Amino acid sequence: MSSKEVILKEVDKLSLEMKSVAKFIGQYPELAFSEFKAQEKLTWFLKKYGFNVKKGVGGIKTAFIATKSNRFKKTPNLGFLAEYDALPGIGHACGHNLIGTASSGAAIALSSILKQVSGTITVIGCPAEEGGGGKVLLAKKGIFDPLSVAMMAHPDNKTEVVKYMLALIEVDIEFLGRASHAAAEPEKGIHALNAAVATYSAILKMSKTLTKDARVHGIFTSGGQKPNIIPAHAALSYYVRALDMKYAYQIIQKIKKIAFQEAKKIKAKVIFKVNPIVYEPFHPNRTLAHVFEKQLAFLKIKNEQSDPKSKIGSSDIGNVGNIVPTIHPSIKICNHFSCHTPDFSKAALSQGGFQGMMVAAKALALTGHELFLNSTVLTKIKEEFHR
Numbered sequence: 001m002s003s004k005e006v007i008l009k010e011v012d013k014l015s016l017e018m019k020s021v022a023k024f025i026g027q028y029p030e031l032a033f034s035e036f037k038a039q040e041k042l043t044w045f046l047k048k049y050g051f052n053v054k055k056g057v058g059g060i061k062t063a064f065i066a067t068k069s070n071r072f073k074k075t076p077n078l079g080f081l082a083e084y085d086a087l088p089g090i091g092h093a094c095g096h097n098l099i100g101t102a103s104s105g106a107a108i109a110l111s112s113i114l115k116q117v118s119g120t121i122t123v124i125g126c127p128a129e130e131g132g133g134g135k136v137l138l139a140k141k142g143i144f145d146p147l148s149v150a151m152m153a154h155p156d157n158k159t160e161v162v163k164y165m166l167a168l169i170e171v172d173i174e175f176l177g178r179a180s181h182a183a184a185e186p187e188k189g190i191h192a193l194n195a196a197v198a199t200y201s202a203i204l205k206m207s208k209t210l211t212k213d214a215r216v217h218g219i220f221t222s223g224g225q226k227p228n229i230i231p232a233h234a235a236l237s238y239y240v241r242a243l244d245m246k247y248a249y250q251i252i253q254k255i256k257k258i259a260f261q262e263a264k265k266i267k268a269k270v271i272f273k274v275n276p277i278v279y280e281p282f283h284p285n286r287t288l289a290h291v292f293e294k295q296l297a298f299l300k301i302k303n304e305q306s307d308p309k310s311k312i313g314s315s316d317i318g319n320v321g322n323i324v325p326t327i328h329p330s331i332k333i334c335n336h337f338s339c340h341t342p343d344f345s346k347a348a349l350s351q352g353g354f355q356g357m358m359v360a361a362k363a364l365a366l367t368g369h370e371l372f373l374n375s376t377v378l379t380k381i382k383e384e385f386h387r
């Protein structure tokens, strides 16, 4: 039996347990920063197979780190990222119950060769991917710094190894005017909503001049209390996205200029806030992605790669990818359902979901196996990262 086959056998041995872990997390969906049941389940699973577990790392109660090392030689340190938060109202509609379990299963299976190879396997439990930016906070605390690489696989309706992600920055704009009787004395008021509407329209016009990858989308979050009162307060909330961080900040400067200009016209005041939790753009490590793709081919799974920069969103994985070489491939679990829909939630608890999870675990474990045995490829991965 080849050493690859040994690893696959180890993953297969875990399949019943993995299915029950993924099912449990799927059936008890927990929102960002309150994933206590999922954290307990995954750390129990990892502990059972000899991992050292630390909960509540990086100042987040529901985060964790689990490690297992060769007794004498601790490097390289291969990181597997676990996500396990759900979405409000529609449960595990992003399939994070499968992500956390696949990463943990891969790490456990791969750890069976730690007696023969030098290195450490680390599973990092990353809460709050769906808003909250768990990895942003963990990155700020240096949690990913010890890793040589970081890997995870995300369920989807298509298997694609390379996908870029957009930076995501949240901007909130408040307009402060003055209330007045809308019929009797409108001239005494300052119509905050008018400034907000003018700003919204001008931003919409400006957004049409941006590069194709950029996205600016906003909503009104406040616009008055009653039609007979001139609104003293109005507010807009925006997401600004782009493939390039500098460009995203340039867009924010344009938005700021528009808001202040429009407010000035009617003597309203502006409070302009940029959320400090920023999702950085994600640039997958191509060399590492290629190693993963080779393992998929070995498993006879087709990579249905399309344009890696089209139809993309944002994720806090970008903040990890700027610290260590990282991959975030998509693994097919269903035919056409999209993430963040109730149908995808069902898929994440279906036979197809569990099969996709096993493919992800096997490909991740085999990728780790190759990195442990082939130091040249690890050097190339690092070279690409530092370029």
Ligand SMILES: [Zn+2]
Binding pocket: 094, 095, 096, 129, 154
């Ligand atoms: Zn997701």
